[in-house]
Amino acid sequence: xxxxxxxxxxxxxxxxxxxxxxxxxxxxxxxxxxxxxxxxxxxxxxxxxxxxxxxxxxxxxxxxxxxxxxxxxxxxxxxxxxxxxxxxxxxxxxxxxxxxxxxxxxxxxxxxxxxxxxxxxxxxxxxxxxxxxxxxxxxxxxxxxxxxxxxxxxxxxxxxxxxxxxxxxxxxxxxxxxxxxxxxxxxxxxxxxxxxxxxxxxxxxxxxxxxxxxxxxxxxxxxxxxxxxxxxxxxxxxxxxxxxxxxxxxxxxxxxxxxxxxxxxxxxxxxxxxxxxxxxxxxxxxxxxxxxxxxxxxxxxxxxxxxxxxxxxxxxxxxxxxxxxxxxxxxxxxxxxxxxxxxxxxxxxxxxxxxxxxxxxxxxxxxxxxxxxxxxxxxxxxxxxxxxxxxxxxxxxxxxxxxxxxxxxxxxxxxxxxxxxxxxxxxxxxxxxxxxxxxxxxxxxxxxxxxxxxxxxxxxxxxxxxxxxxxxxxxxxxxxxxxxxxxxxxxxxx
Numbered sequence: 001x002x003x004x005x006x007x008x009x010x011x012x013x014x015x016x017x018x019x020x021x022x023x024x025x026x027x028x029x030x031x032x033x034x035x036x037x038x039x040x041x042x043x044x045x046x047x048x049x050x051x052x053x054x055x056x057x058x059x060x061x062x063x064x065x066x067x068x069x070x071x072x073x074x075x076x077x078x079x080x081x082x083x084x085x086x087x088x089x090x091x092x093x094x095x096x097x098x099x100x101x102x103x104x105x106x107x108x109x110x111x112x113x114x115x116x117x118x119x120x121x122x123x124x125x126x127x128x129x130x131x132x133x134x135x136x137x138x139x140x141x142x143x144x145x146x147x148x149x150x151x152x153x154x155x156x157x158x159x160x161x162x163x164x165x166x167x168x169x170x171x172x173x174x175x176x177x178x179x180x181x182x183x184x185x186x187x188x189x190x191x192x193x194x195x196x197x198x199x200x201x202x203x204x205x206x207x208x209x210x211x212x213x214x215x216x217x218x219x220x221x222x223x224x225x226x227x228x229x230x231x232x233x234x235x236x237x238x239x240x241x242x243x244x245x246x247x248x249x250x251x252x253x254x255x256x257x258x259x260x261x262x263x264x265x266x267x268x269x270x271x272x273x274x275x276x277x278x279x280x281x282x283x284x285x286x287x288x289x290x291x292x293x294x295x296x297x298x299x300x301x302x303x304x305x306x307x308x309x310x311x312x313x314x315x316x317x318x319x320x321x322x323x324x325x326x327x328x329x330x331x332x333x334x335x336x337x338x339x340x341x342x343x344x345x346x347x348x349x350x351x352x353x354x355x356x357x358x359x360x361x362x363x364x365x366x367x368x369x370x371x372x373x374x375x376x377x378x379x380x381x382x383x384x385x386x387x388x389x390x391x392x393x394x395x396x397x398x399x400x401x402x403x404x405x406x407x408x409x410x411x412x413x414x415x416x417x418x419x420x421x422x423x424x425x426x427x428x429x430x431x432x433x434x435x436x437x438x439x440x441x442x443x444x445x446x447x448x449x450x451x452x453x454x455x456x457x458x459x460x461x462x463x464x465x466x467x468x469x470x471x472x473x474x475x476x477x478x479x480x481x482x483x484x485x486x487x488x489x490x491x492x493x494x
Contacts (some may be wrong), residue, residue, distance in 0.1 A: 095170050204240075224250075333364045337368045365399070389406040421436065
C-alpha cells in the first residue's frame with residue numbers, strides 16, 4: 001500500500017481492530033447502513049487506495065464496520081471482516097454529494113465513487129422490494145457521477161432494488177461477482193443504472209445459479225441501463241453470465257448518444273450443461289448505433305414482446321440466439337433496421353437463431369437499411385434441428401437474405417412480399433416447380449417454405465410452387481416455396 005497520512009492509517013487500523021471478530025451483521029429495526037467516504041477525500045492521484053467503510057447508525061449510538069477497500073493499484077487484496085449481511089427491511093446507501101473526483105474520465109466508474117461490498121463468502125439478503133442498495137449521488141449537476149457498486153465474494157443474493165442511476169449526471173457501474181469467483185443464486189427486485197442526461201452505467205453479473213430480476217412474490221421487473229438524452233458517453237452494456245434460469249421484465253440498454261455497447265446473456269457459463277430458461281418481455285439495445293444482443297445456453301428462450309437493436313443513423317446491432325436445445329419464441333417484432341438518411345453506408349442488423357426445437361417469431365421482421373438495396377440490409381438465418389419454423393410475414397426487400405433450415409419445414413403465416421418469381425423452367429407444380437433465378441430466399445433441397453395462397457398480398461405468387469436457392473445461395477438448387485395444402489380426403493373418380 002502507498003504511504004498516506006498517518007492519521008488515515010490509524011483510522012483504518014482502528015476500524016479493523018473493532019470488527020475483526022465479526023462474522024455476520026443483522027440490522028435491527030432501528031438500524032440502517034450508510035456507506036461513506038473517510039474524511040481524507042482529497043488524496044492526490046488517480047491510483048491511490050480509497051477506503052470505504054460502513055457506518056451502522058442506531059438511535060442510541062454510532063459505530064463503524066470495516067467492509068473492504070478499493071485498491072486501484074492492485075497491490076492490496078482488501079480485508080473482509082464479515083461473512084454476510086442481512087438487511088431486513090433496511091438499506092445500504094452512499095452518502096449523497098460525497099465524491100473523490102469531480103469529473104469522470106472513464107465510462108465504467110474508474111474515477112467515480114467506487115463502493116465495494118465484500119461478503120467474505122457469505123450471502124446478502126433483504127425482506128422488501130424497495131431500494132436496498134443505492135449509490136445514486138448525481139443530484140447537483142450534469143457532470144456529477146453516481147457511485148459504482150461492486151458486490152464481490154458473495155454467495156446467494158435475495159434483495160430489493162439496486163440502483164446506481166444518474167439523475168442528471170453519469171450513472172455508476174454495477175458488478176456482482178467475478179468471472180473466476182461467481183456469486184450463487186441471485187434474486188433482485190430490479191436494477192437501475194440508467195441516466196436521464198449523461199451516460200448510463202455498465203451492468204455485469206457473474207453467477208453460478210439462477211439470475212431472477214423479480215419481486216419477492218415472483219413478478220418480473222426491469223433491468224434499466226438506458227441513456228434517455230442525446231449526450232454521448234456512458235457504457236450502457238449488460239453482461240450476465242451464470243448457470244441456470246434468467247427471468248426479467250424489460251431489459252433496456254438503449255441510448256440516444258453515440259456509444260455502442262452490447263448485451264450478452266449466457267446461461268451455461270460453467271459449461272456443465274444447459275439447465276434453465278430465458279424469459280423476458282422487451283429487449284431493447286437500440287440507439288444512435290444499435291448494440292448487439294447475444295443469448296446462449298438456455299433450455300428455451302421466450303420473449304413475449306419486442307426485440308430492438310435499431311440504429312438512428314449508422315449500423316444496427318445483431319441478434320444472436322444459439323445453443324438452445326428447446327424452443328425460441330419471440331411474440332413481438334424484431335427491429336434491426338436503420339432509420340437515418342440514405343447515403344451513409346448504413347447496415348441493418350443480422351438475425352441468427354439456432355435451436356433444437358421450434359422457432360416462432362410472431363411480429364414483423366425488419367432488417368432494412370435506410371440506404372436501400374439488399375446489399376446493406378441485414379441477413380436472416382433461422383435453423384431448427386428437430387422442430388419447425390413459423391414467422392408472421394416475410395418482406396424480402398427488408399433483408400439481405402432469408403435462409404431457413406427446419407426438420408419440420410417453415411411456414412409464413414402472412415404475406416411473402418417482393419419475392420422474385422422470374423424462372424428459367426418448370427410448370428409451377430410441386431412435381432415440376434418453377435426454377436427461379438433469385439438467391440435471397442434459401443432453404444435446403446429437401447425442405448419446404450409454405451405460404452398461404454389465399455391472402456390477397458400473396459396473389460402475385462399465383463398459387464404456384466417455386467424452386468428456390470440452396471443455403472449457399474445457388475439459384476434453383478434448394479427446396480421449394482409452395483402453397484399451403486389443407487389436409488382432407490382425396491377422392492379419385494375414374
